[in-house]
Amino acid sequence: MIRTDEHHSCKGTPMCHSDQKQLQSNSMKNGYHKKEKVQKNGKGDGFHQPRVRGEDSFEEAPMYVAVLTYMGYGIVILFGYFRDFLRAVGFEKCHQAQEREEQKDFVPLYQDFENFYKRNLYTRVRDNWNRPICSLPGPVFDVMERVSDDYNWTFRLTGRTIENVINMGSYNYLGFAENNVDFLKTVAEETRQYGVGVCSTRQELGNLSTHEKLERLVAEFLGVESAMAFGMGFATNSMNIPALVGKGCLILSDELNHTSLILGARLSGATIRVFKHNNMQSLEKMLKDAICSGQPRTHRAWKKILIMVEGIYSMEGSLVRLPEILALKKKYKAYLYLDEAHSIGAVGPTGRGVTEYFGVDPNEVDVLMGTFTKSFGAAGGYIAGKKELVDYLRSHSHSAVYATAMSPPVVEQIIRAIKCIMGVDGTTEGQRRVRQLAENTRYLRSRLKEMGFIIYGNQDSPVVPLLLYLPGKVGAFSRAMLKRKIGVVVVGFPATPITEARARFCVSAAHTREMLDKVLQSLDELGDDIKLKFSRHRSSYRPELYDETDFELDS
Secondary structure, eight states: OOOTTSTTOOOSOGGGGOSOOOOOOOBOTTSOBOOOOOOOOOOOOSOOOOOOOOOOBOBOOOHHHHHHHHHHHHHHHHHHHHHHHHHHTTSSOOOSOOOOGGGTTSOOSSOHHHHHHHHHTGGGGGGGSSOOBOSOOSSEEEEEEEEOSSTTSSOEEEEEEEEEEEEOSSOOTTSOOOOOTTTTHHHHHHHHHHOSOOOSBTTTTOOOHHHHHHHHHHHHHHTSSEEEEESOHHHHHHTTHHHHOOTTOEEEEETTOOHHHHHHHHHHTOEEEEEOTTOHHHHHHHHHHHHHHOSTTTOOOOSOEEEEEESBOTTTOOBOOHHHHHHHHHHHTOEEEEEOTTTTTTSSTTSOOHHHHTTOOGGGSSEEEEESSSTTSSOOEEEEEOHHHHHHHHHHOHHHHHSBOOOHHHHHHHHHHHHHHHTTTSOSHHHHHHHHHHHHHHHHHHHHHHHTOOBOBOTTOSEEEEEEESHHHHHHHHHHHHHTTEEOEEEOTTTSOTTOEEEEEEOOTTOOHHHHHHHHHHHHHHHHHTTOOOOOOOOBSOGGGGOOOSSOOOO
């Protein structure tokens, strides 16, 4: 049997050394609240008391809903095959890209069912995505009206604009996607000094003082030794994971992890095993098997075992079970990669993410990852942790070595947002927004439950999935909400399980109570009109999420 202290005998990477250690106000269209007097609250220092984690809600829908959902897909697929027959005999024109006759003997460019699904199912509801926006994506925005004359194969703009649509889909959690001149003075000054492009990588001639200033500020904000910023949030995961693990390493990935984490894991060449979402029994079983059995065939000890999870899961709205995962990490001497793309800035008493939410020392997490595209109203991402980890990535990460450096105005936008949250800008506006977001989130979630909708996720998560289930209701819901001047994001198969199509709301601190009440009133009416109130307040059909663990947490 392999001893538990042998499995991470890695070579040359620094991870081997990092195992220890209500304020309601009028909102304006540009996305910020009017100034108010708020009790002063200094920047956070130290760790908050551990918080009791509310259980994630995954209520079971009635059986007839699942049956009707499968029937709906079956009917649409049957009609799809019938329409393909009509196209084959020339009764109907096909606008889909197709291979030429002389290419039929080549390797297929299009997978049959993928092409069929897009041609006959997605095209029917294609008008609900990629809607052109012509204003700031604040709490309200303007949408360019478009119509289709050929059943959604192509679109044309009418020249009219749908104004003041309530934005319930953007990740503008703290309302920093704004164009208030007073708030953006430093961004304008940075643009005048540096311009908008760097035209070089950080390792060549693109390492500006403002980049280093941002990284020091991020490390201070998170409470860790060092941090590194990257120009793209998706690439922060997909390009850095291959630098941390490789052949002979094992990745244990939550089944609901984001595509960027999945891609990074696949590019790394490491062995990947998937555990059930937030299921500690499933994770611990895989850890035990990895320690006892080692690598396949050779049974050698794994060089590294890396657990990959998210702070808030973007499709489910659920929170990571961080204290339990940290206990398992320590017990089996694994490493932890925590993606806080949706949680940094959005949860925690002072917006410092799930580590603060649970009262956990951020230095206990080996790799802290987050993005600037959501709570900070900018672009890019970061990796934070031990100094040796960050120094290693500076020379080994493809995203660090080959990617163009971040745009200076974007960097300054992130700096001003973080300073605002920390309170070092001399105001309490940042903390007011953090509290406002928490208040808006709980208000929307509680009202939706009272109305009888099935929603997923944690009570403190600003990501609020509302289950629609039936494929026909996905398009009908989105179109009806837009008619009521409410912009929503709808998601269906294959992005979700086939029986769990949903609308995903993202709550913002910039939403006023009047906006949320209008959204709730529209949802109440629409829920009755197209029958969306499926809740029977039954227990979860995922009982494995809440089973007791067979280990004790460290005190």
